[in-house]
Amino acid sequence: MTYYIFTLVFFLFDYFILAMGLNIQYGITGILNFAYIGFVAVGAYVTGVAAMPANTVGQHYILGLGLPFPFNLLLGGFAAMGLSVLIALITLRRLRTDYLAIVLVSLSLVFYDFCNNYVSLFNGADGLYNVPEPFAKTLGLGSNNFIVFFACLTGVVSLIMWFVMSRVMRAPLGRTFRAVRDDAVTAAALGKNTFWMQMKAMMIGSFFAGIGGGLLIQFGGSFNPTAWLPAETFVVFAVLIVGGAGNNIGMFVGALLVETLLIHLPAFLPEIPGHPGLIEYIDTVIVGVVLMVMLWFRPQGIVPARLRKTASFGVDERLDEEAGELDRTTALAGVGTRAEATR
Amino acid sequence: MSVADPTTTIDATLAATAALRCEGLVKAFQGVHAVNGAAFDVPAGQITALIGPNGAGKTTVVNMLSGAMKADRGRVFLGETEITGWPSHRIAQHGLLRTFQLSRELGGLTVLENLLTAAPNQAGDSFLNALLRPGLIRRQERENAERALHLLAVYGLYRHRDTPARELSGGQKKLLEIARAVMGQPKVLLLDEPMAGVNPALIDVLGGYILDLKKDGVTVLMIEHNLGVVERICDYVIVLAEGKTLATGRLSELRQNTEVVKAYLGEVMDASATH
Numbered sequence: 001m002t003y004y005i006f007t008l009v010f011f012l013f014d015y016f017i018l019a020m021g022l023n024i025q026y027g028i029t030g031i032l033n034f035a036y037i038g039f040v041a042v043g044a045y046v047t048g049v050a051a052m053p054a055n056t057v058g059q060h061y062i063l064g065l066g067l068p069f070p071f072n073l074l075l076g077g078f079a080a081m082g083l084s085v086l087i088a089l090i091t092l093r094r095l096r097t098d099y100l101a102i103v104l105v106s107l108s109l110v111f112y113d114f115c116n117n118y119v120s121l122f123n124g125a126d127g128l129y130n131v132p133e134p135f136a137k138t139l140g141l142g143s144n145n146f147i148v149f150f151a152c153l154t155g156v157v158s159l160i161m162w163f164v165m166s167r168v169m170r171a172p173l174g175r176t177f178r179a180v181r182d183d184a185v186t187a188a189a190l191g192k193n194t195f196w197m198q199m200k201a202m203m204i205g206s207f208f209a210g211i212g213g214g215l216l217i218q219f220g221g222s223f224n225p226t227a228w229l230p231a232e233t234f235v236v237f238a239v240l241i242v243g244g245a246g247n248n249i250g251m252f253v254g255a256l257l258v259e260t261l262l263i264h265l266p267a268f269l270p271e272i273p274g275h276p277g278l279i280e281y282i283d284t285v286i287v288g289v290v291l292m293v294m295l296w297f298r299p300q301g302i303v304p305a306r307l308r309k310t311a312s313f314g315v316d317e318r319l320d321e322e323a324g325e326l327d328r329t330t331a332l333a334g335v336g337t338r339a340e341a342t343r
Numbered sequence: 344m345s346v347a348d349p350t351t352t353i354d355a356t357l358a359a360t361a362a363l364r365c366e367g368l369v370k371a372f373q374g375v376h377a378v379n380g381a382a383f384d385v386p387a388g389q390i391t392a393l394i395g396p397n398g399a400g401k402t403t404v405v406n407m408l409s410g411a412m413k414a415d416r417g418r419v420f421l422g423e424t425e426i427t428g429w430p431s432h433r434i435a436q437h438g439l440l441r442t443f444q445l446s447r448e449l450g451g452l453t454v455l456e457n458l459l460t461a462a463p464n465q466a467g468d469s470f471l472n473a474l475l476r477p478g479l480i481r482r483q484e485r486e487n488a489e490r491a492l493h494l495l496a497v498y499g500l501y502r503h504r505d506t507p508a509r510e511l512s513g514g515q516k517k518l519l520e521i522a523r524a525v526m527g528q529p530k531v532l533l534l535d536e537p538m539a540g541v542n543p544a545l546i547d548v549l550g551g552y553i554l555d556l557k558k559d560g561v562t563v564l565m566i567e568h569n570l571g572v573v574e575r576i577c578d579y580v581i582v583l584a585e586g587k588t589l590a591t592g593r594l595s596e597l598r599q600n601t602e603v604v605k606a607y608l609g610e611v612m613d614a615s616a617t618h
Contacts, residue, residue: 167474172459172467172484175452179460182449189409189443190461190527191435192468200470307453309505313488314481323492327501 003144004268008260010151012252013158014215015259019239019251020165021208026237027245027305028174029201030181032101034233035087035108036209039080041115041228043210044217047076048128051218056130059123069134073214080210084202092198096184108230116225127224131217147219154215161208165248168204170308177201178246235263238291244301253302262287361420362387362531362562363408363439368417370403370586377403379586381417385531390553390563392573392594395583396607401566402444404583405533408564409441410434421531436463438530442537444566446516450509454500457508457519458491459484461527491526498522498552514545521552525561532556534565538572550576570594582607 018040025031046063050072054064067075091103116125134153136146168174176197179187184194217223235258243254266283294301310320361384370378378400385391393401406412408419410431418427421439429437440461449457465487466472467480495501498518503511511519517537524532534553538546546569554576556563567573573580574594582589582597584606590597597603 164474167477168470171473171477171480172465173470173473175456175460176465176468178451178456179449182451183447185411185431186443186447186449187460188431189411189435189441190523191432191440191463192460193430193432197468204470305451307505307507308456309453310455310488310492313455314485315488315492316485319489320492323496323501326493326496327499 003147006148006151008264008268010147010154010215010219011264012255012260013151013154014212014219015236015239015255016158016252017154017161017208017215018212018236019243019255020161020248021205021212022236022240023205023245023248023251024165024168024177024208025201025205027240027247028169028181029177029198030097031092031198031201031205032097033104033202033205034101035104035111035230036205036236037228037230037233038108038111039084039206039209040213040216040232041111041223042083043076043080043213044223044228045076045115045122045128045213046079046210047072047214048131048217048223049122050075051132051134052128052130059126059128059130060120061123061128062121069218073211073218076214077207077210080213081203081207084206085199088199088202092195092202105230108233112225112228112230123224125225127222127227128217129222129224131221131223133221134218150215150219154219157211157215161211162248165204165208169248173200175308235259235287238287240301241291241299242294242301244303244305246305247301247303250301250303250305257302258287258290262290360387361385362422363564364420365404365408366418366420368404368407368419369415370400370407370412371415376586378407378414381583381586381588383581383588383591385562385564385581386579387562388557388560389578390557390565390576391579391581392577393564393566393581393583394568394570394573394607395589399583399607400586401583402535403586405441405535405564405566409439409533411441435527438528439533440524440527440529440531441533442520442524442535444535444539446513446520448508448511448516448519450507452508453505454495454508454511454519455488455491455504457523458494458526459487461523462487462491463528494522494526499548514541517541517545517549518552521549525556529561531562531564534563534567536566536568538567538569546572 022033022036025033049061049063050065050067051069052061052064053066087107091100095103115122118124122128133146135141135149139149141149176187176192179192180194180197188194239254239258240251242258244250263283266279269279272278363385366382368378368381369376381400381404393404395401403412407414410429410433413428418425420426421434421437424437426434426437449460452460466476466483472480492501492504495504498521500515500518500522503515508519521537537549541549550572553563553565577594579591580594580597581591582603589606590600590603
């Protein structure tokens with residue numbers, strides 16, 4: 001039972017991190033990154049090979065640095081970020097919206113086939129396994145205790161990531177990302193370097209993807225191409241859409257409903273007699289239906305993005321009142337009422 | 344006054360004080376020349392109108408001046424600095440801001456946030472500052488918000504400060520565009536048909552705001568079809584026709600110019616006579 005519960009807790013926190021990364025790219029900046037799972041995979045693989053020794057019998061891979069946690073995890077995050085810079089340089093300068101999305105899907109497929117077939121990189125289709133479990137030996141943790149420990153550790157990491165993301169979203173940087181999403185031409189006309197802003201969003205989001213991927217491989221001890229089929233990207237999109245694009249709390253709610261309750265919980269339910277494996281397949285159908293229902297009836301998600309009100313800028317109340325007074329004078333002079341007359 | 348010579352400026356004195364200057368601008372779309380050698384000076388601290396018949400290339404010129412579109416040929420100077428080929432964000436950072444013919448509000452942002460986006464030199468646009476210097480950002484945000492609220496009050500939009508910009512009416516969006524550009528502290532402001540689709544009462548109000556900008560030392564270049572407005576608030580006029588500078592001068596002088604009357608003013612006067 002402990003194993004089940006803490007596995008669900010782990011996926012909740014891990015997908016919270018993944019969804020926050022996609023949220024800054026798509027929900028906030030409007031970059032339709034259909035290759036997101038590729039960045040998760042890079043984070044996972046690099047975290048794995050950074051932790052593994054130089055040689056392991058029966059496995060072929062690069063690096064093999066034997067780095068301890070969390071340095072291997074950070075390397076995974078930065079590797080995903082580095083890849084995003086390359087991809088952004090290729091795609092963001094010339095492509096927008098749906099064209100960008102199509103190219104990203106293509107790149108994701110190319111990268112997937114490459115990892116699947118080029119064995120020397122990350123052990124090909126077999127993937128990496130027997131990845132050292134962080135702190136397991138030091139703390140003398142058995143497999144069940146490790147799961148409890150690592151789920152809690154992932155919770156702590158997700159809190160740190162949430163703090164970082166909240167700072168970014170509340171800062172002018174977050175506002176500029178939203179300006180670029182709403183209208184890149186206008187944002188540029190107001191002095192914003194839209195390419196660089198989109199690059200920043202790609203880098204931050206991909207770092208989150210890399211960290212989320214790194215935690216995945218550390219939790220399970222293995223990672224192979226079946227874990228990151230390109231369609232997995234859409235699970236993270238489902239988390240984002242159900243939770244509410246643009247809102248970090250929404251990402252947590254989405255991760256709880258979609259990843260934890262709809263995707264992983266059914267796997268722990270008893271089989272339906274006479275229909276082995278049916279539940280496992282039905283969950284994908286349910287996610288699809290939930291997604292359609294959400295897009296139809298509540299496209300803003302369960303916890304919609306909130307507008308930032310004037311009071312939150314810490315404006316001097318006296319100056320605020322003065323502006324209100326001036327506004328009333330302007331209205332008396334006819335400006336406001338005339339403006340409103342054009343409605 | 345000069346006629347039919349794109350290389351000629353309004354006069355030597357104005358040329359010396361030009362806040363914005365372009366030479367031999369050319370832009371073709373699939374072989375068709377939208378702009379074909381436009382050249383003019385925009386005098387500093389004045390309001391200049393850019394007029395001409397439909398298809399004369401006015402918006403294309405503004406797009407090239409503001410960096411939204413790259414010129415095939417020609418040069419652009421902002422003061423003494425050549426800005427030819429600069430991207431629009433860099434031009435905006437150097438003090439040339441613009442509005443659009445069709446209002447382009449940042450719809451998902453509140454009215455106040457629209458103005459805050461335009462505030463120049465924001466430390467909080469840096470990731471590291473966002474993460475590590477919240478105090479600096481809070482202070483700068485508060486100062487910018489106070490200035491933005493004052494501007495919103497002046498432009499009659501204060502009561503809508505927390506409204507998503509997409510919910511404003513057409514006239515309010517026009518006001519927001521100008522207020523937002525002013526928030527960017529422009530040296531030169533390009534207004535693309537600010538009076539288009541605006542009711543007569545609001546036209547007077549907008550005209551007043553543009554005159555106020557002049558008092559504050561802002562150089563304004565505005566595309567405008569309403570000759571009444573041009574007459575009331577503009578100091579100089581540049582006439583474009585078929586992508587070339589047809590003439591420059593005061594409107595009263597241009598009314599005497601047969602080529603200008605033939606190319607544009609006659610058409611406008613005839614149109615107004617029929618209403």
